[in-house]
Amino acid sequence: MSKKPLLEFNQFGIYCQQGDFYIDPWKPVNYAVITHAHSDHARWGNKHYLAHHLSKEILKYRLGDISLETIAYNQTIIRNGVKISLHPAGHIIGSAQVRVEYEGEVWVVSGDYKLEDDGISTPFEPVKCHSFISECTFGMPVYTWKPQEEIFKGINDWWHQNHQQGKTSVLVGYSLGKAQRILQNLNLDIGKVYTHGVIQNTHDALIKNGISLKETYKITASTTKEEIRGNLVLCPPSAVGTPWMKKLNPYSFGYCSGWMAIRGAKRRRAADRGFVLSDHADWHGLIQAIEATSCESVYLTHGYTASFSRYLREIGYDAHEANTLYGDESLEEEKGGEA
Amino acid sequence: MKNFANLFLALDETNKTNERIKILKEYLLQVSDDDKINMLALFTGRKPKRQINSTQLKDWALEQSKIPDWLFRESYEVVGDLAETISLLLPLPTQHQDKSLSQWITEIKDLKDKTEEEKKNWLLAAWDTMDQQEKFVFIKILTGGFRVGVSQNLVVKALADIAQLDTATITHRIMGNWNPDEFTFQQLIAAEDASTDNSRPYPFFLAYPIQETSDLQKTALEIESSLGPISQWQVEWKWDGIRAQIIHRKDEIFIWSRGEDLATDKFPELHRFIQNLPDGTVLDGEILAFKNNQPLPFNILQTRIGRKTLSKKLLQENPVAFIAYDILELEGIDIRNKSQSDRRLLLEKLQEDSLHPEIFRISELVHAQSWDELAFIREQSRAKLAEGLMLKRKAASYQVGRKRGDWWKWKIDPLAIDAVLIYAQKGHGRRADLYTDYTFAVWDGDKLVPFAKAYSGLTDKEINQVDHFIKKNTLEKFGPVRTVKPELVFEIGFEGINKSSRHKSGVALRFPRILRWRTDKKKEEADSLESLMLLLPKEG
Ligand SMILES: [Zn+2]
Ligand SMILES: [Zn+2]
Numbered sequence: 001m002s003k004k005p006l007l008e009f010n011q012f013g014i015y016c017q018q019g020d021f022y023i024d025p026w027k028p029v030n031y032a033v034i035t036h037a038h039s040d041h042a043r044w045g046n047k048h049y050l051a052h053h054l055s056k057e058i059l060k061y062r063l064g065d066i067s068l069e070t071i072a073y074n075q076t077i078i079r080n081g082v083k084i085s086l087h088p089a090g091h092i093i094g095s096a097q098v099r100v101e102y103e104g105e106v107w108v109v110s111g112d113y114k115l116e117d118d119g120i121s122t123p124f125e126p127v128k129c130h131s132f133i134s135e136c137t138f139g140m141p142v143y144t145w146k147p148q149e150e151i152f153k154g155i156n157d158w159w160h161q162n163h164q165q166g167k168t169s170v171l172v173g174y175s176l177g178k179a180q181r182i183l184q185n186l187n188l189d190i191g192k193v194y195t196h197g198v199i200q201n202t203h204d205a206l207i208k209n210g211i212s213l214k215e216t217y218k219i220t221a222s223t224t225k226e227e228i229r230g231n232l233v234l235c236p237p238s239a240v241g242t243p244w245m246k247k248l249n250p251y252s253f254g255y256c257s258g259w260m261a262i263r264g265a266k267r268r269r270a271a272d273r274g275f276v277l278s279d280h281a282d283w284h285g286l287i288q289a290i291e292a293t294s295c296e297s298v299y300l301t302h303g304y305t306a307s308f309s310r311y312l313r314e315i316g317y318d319a320h321e322a323n324t325l326y327g328d329e330s331l332e333e334e335k336g337g338e339a
Numbered sequence: 340m341k342n343f344a345n346l347f348l349a350l351d352e353t354n355k356t357n358e359r360i361k362i363l364k365e366y367l368l369q370v371s372d373d374d375k376i377n378m379l380a381l382f383t384g385r386k387p388k389r390q391i392n393s394t395q396l397k398d399w400a401l402e403q404s405k406i407p408d409w410l411f412r413e414s415y416e417v418v419g420d421l422a423e424t425i426s427l428l429l430p431l432p433t434q435h436q437d438k439s440l441s442q443w444i445t446e447i448k449d450l451k452d453k454t455e456e457e458k459k460n461w462l463l464a465a466w467d468t469m470d471q472q473e474k475f476v477f478i479k480i481l482t483g484g485f486r487v488g489v490s491q492n493l494v495v496k497a498l499a500d501i502a503q504l505d506t507a508t509i510t511h512r513i514m515g516n517w518n519p520d521e522f523t524f525q526q527l528i529a530a531e532d533a534s535t536d537n538s539r540p541y542p543f544f545l546a547y548p549i550q551e552t553s554d555l556q557k558t559a560l561e562i563e564s565s566l567g568p569i570s571q572w573q574v575e576w577k578w579d580g581i582r583a584q585i586i587h588r589k590d591e592i593f594i595w596s597r598g599e600d601l602a603t604d605k606f607p608e609l610h611r612f613i614q615n616l617p618d619g620t621v622l623d624g625e626i627l628a629f630k631n632n633q634p635l636p637f638n639i640l641q642t643r644i645g646r647k648t649l650s651k652k653l654l655q656e657n658p659v660a661f662i663a664y665d666i667l668e669l670e671g672i673d674i675r676n677k678s679q680s681d682r683r684l685l686l687e688k689l690q691e692d693s694l695h696p697e698i699f700r701i702s703e704l705v706h707a708q709s710w711d712e713l714a715f716i717r718e719q720s721r722a723k724l725a726e727g728l729m730l731k732r733k734a735a736s737y738q739v740g741r742k743r744g745d746w747w748k749w750k751i752d753p754l755a756i757d758a759v760l761i762y763a764q765k766g767h768g769r770r771a772d773l774y775t776d777y778t779f780a781v782w783d784g785d786k787l788v789p790f791a792k793a794y795s796g797l798t799d800k801e802i803n804q805v806d807h808f809i810k811k812n813t814l815e816k817f818g819p820v821r822t823v824k825p826e827l828v829f830e831i832g833f834e835g836i837n838k839s840s841r842h843k844s845g846v847a848l849r850f851p852r853i854l855r856w857r858t859d860k861k862k863e864e865a866d867s868l869e870s871l872m873l874l875l876p877k878e879g
Contacts, residue, residue, distance in 0.1 A: 140413070142427040262417070262419075263351065264420070264766075271352075272352055304417075307413050310410075311406075311410055314407060
């Protein structure tokens with residue numbers, strides 16, 4: 001009884017033959033369902049896009065004038081008998097898991113996700129399925145996150161201390177997702193928040209989409225160093241080490257990323273402070289999410305796919321490594337937060 | 340110990356010298372004298388004796404973390420450091436404790452007479468009171484692997500500021516054989532030196548390199564304009580051995596290597612001549628493999644390093660000699676402030692009186708009338724098995740550490756060859772998650788033969804690019820090693836080359852390193868094994 005699986009990995013992306021559509025394809029296709037607007041998931045050149053309402057403006061900002069249909073979470077659309085619906089992934093604003101159902105068989109593609117409620121993205125909801133395609137960017141047991149309150153206390157304390165020493169706090173994080181999550185958790189009694197142009201553009205797109213964000217000031221050619229001093233600057237990884245950043249001197253430079261959990265990775269980025277803050281699930285989060293789907297089979301994308309699938313097999317799952325072109329977060333970062 | 344763990348974290352998070360000194364001073368001002376001296380012991384490599392071995396540590400950690408053994412090993416591959424891996428895998432603490440660094444060090448020393456069972460209970464209880472950072476530093480101390488990326492100079496600077504003594508005095512006082520049970524912080528900062536440690540060496544004076552690359556040689560004129568007339572300089576060969584200090588005080592003898600390791604037992608054939616030195620003598624020099632009045636290549640000396648026991652045969656086949664460079668103490672008096680020329684005269688006199696001139700040799704002077712002539716003489720370095728020349732200002736005192744101005748090393752260019760990257764492995768520490776350890780190959784007919792491993796030499800940006808290439812072009816994985824599609828060409832520099840039957844290529848390189856990434860070359864343009872062989876020293 002070897003039936004063709006409902007979803008398969010081909011050279012273009014994750015494909016559903018029955019419904020003739022792709023999820024997060026890495027090569028141009030006719031119909032693309034997009035989990036979220038990060039550059040390795042939402043790429044150029046597809047004829048038609050389907051995504052969540054909250055991804056609308058950011059997708060347009062990043063991909064230009066595309067043919068885009070947006071839907072709400074839990075809303076179902078049907079293509080050739082295949083039911084497609086989006087469910088909150090908790091990764092960034094508008095991020096979704098894609099549920100695909102045909103003749104009683106259910107698959108879920110997680111996209112990127114995290115379980116912790118970050119206060120700005122719609123919190124993750126587990127979706128029951130037979131087969132689960134999960135990311136595992138941080139699928140090693142050395143990655144375990146602390147609650148975000150603890151991390152943000154550290155960030156605000158650091159800012160406060162820099163403020164007292166007359167230094168500017170430069171905080172680096174991915175422009176879509178991380179930057180907004182940080183902003184909403186900063187203590188603005190300490191000072192003002194300035195933004196790099198790339199981050200401000202992202203904010204503007206989200207605001208246009210009806211998201212309310214705390215007040216920020218965009219750094220322009222006429223912004224003076226004196227004005228910024230003691231305040232906090234949000235900038236993308238691509239700005240690190242550029243003359244733009246050097247002009248903010250004197251500053252302390254903090255980096256927000258899950259990779260900061262490891263000393264070696266932290267030192268490689270030469271930041272003054274590393275804050276372990278990730279929009280991906282940690283080791284326990286991944287396992288918890290997979291358990292909650294009650295799935296039989298798991299396909300793993302992103303990061304430590306080999307080790308993590310082996311571990312899942314040992315605890316009784318039918319787990320497989322999937323070959324995809326989703327960059328891990330570090331590549332996104334190295335390329336510079338925008339692509 | 341929480342403040343010690345925080346000290347470690349704070350130092351880790353900045354590489355600005357002044358901030359690091361400030362952090363060290365803040366720590367020192369905040370803790371007890373006992374903690375200060377224990378901190379200093381740890382920062383200068385004086386670790387408590389190891390009471391729990393790696394296997395025990397790993398087994399107990401594995402038991403606590405409840406993951407399979409292979410996953411533990413792979414976690415270690417990701418992190419690149421055992422203590423850090425364990426600290427990340429252990430469960431969160433359920434208890435609390437505020438013991439000081441000295442209290443923990445005492446408890447570690449007390450493990451000596453404990454059973455394995457008692458050790459385990461003690462360790463698990465300790466872990467259960469610590470957050471990840473404290474666990475990490477604690478395990479480092481426990482395993483004797485405590486190393487901090489802070490140069491001793493910074494610690495010395497912080498101490499000197501607090502004690503209001505000069506840095507040279509502190510540098511000297513923290514050398515030698517002390518341990519924190521006998522040496523107190525008050526003794527360290529006393530106005531008068533109160534040490535009775537016969538073994539205490541002097542800080543080595545280190546030469547600064549005259550910067551050159553293969554494309555950019557200094558002309559004799561440039562050297563003259565920066566160093567002045569050659570008549571003001573004492574010139575010697577730069578030998579490639581083990582820099583060492585030799586001490587004879589009150590019937591005791593000591594041999595210290597530059598890494599501040601006591602190496603007295605490693606070189607028994609030197610003992611007789613040291614014992615025959617007058618009481619209160621300290622010499623600086625180089626230990627070289629030496630036979631029939633000829634120095635031998637470094638790999639001969641290497642056969643003796645790291646051996647626990649030295650067989651008679653090995654001592655006979657690979658004997659060593661001491662080439663004296665300098666004299667630092669005579670008749671128990673520190674003479675480092677005398678001029679280079681005066682010290683040289685005293686050294687010559689001492690060596691002439693020695694009964695063991697074949698073992699106690701003096702570094703031969705190189706005479707040249709001009710820098711031009713000296714540049715010409717330097718060309719003979721490789722034939723003499725020297726690494727180049729040492730230039731020492733005749734009027735200079737013997738100073739502390741690496742200083743610009745009075746001692747220069749003028750090395751010959753490294754040998755170099757273009758090679759293809761074929762295997763890669765992840766790095767450790769700072770680069771734990773990147774492929775940074777490479778194996779290189781040269782052509783033997785149409786096959787690529789590996790001949791060298793190299794780690795350093797690329798910029799962070801290049802490392803990221805190469806890492807990316809490796810991840811995209813892996814042909815096979817063997818455990819942590821990836822076979823990479825042969826494509827990238829690098830220029831590999833090295834200090835020396837010798838025949839070796841242990842290596843597939845038949846040669847062993849000394850200090851191989853990446854000089855640059857030859858993005859302009861195709862893999863076919865890399866060098867051949869034959870051209871590598873041509874670089875071997877001529878026989879006889
Ligand atoms: Zn993402
Ligand atoms: Zn992703």
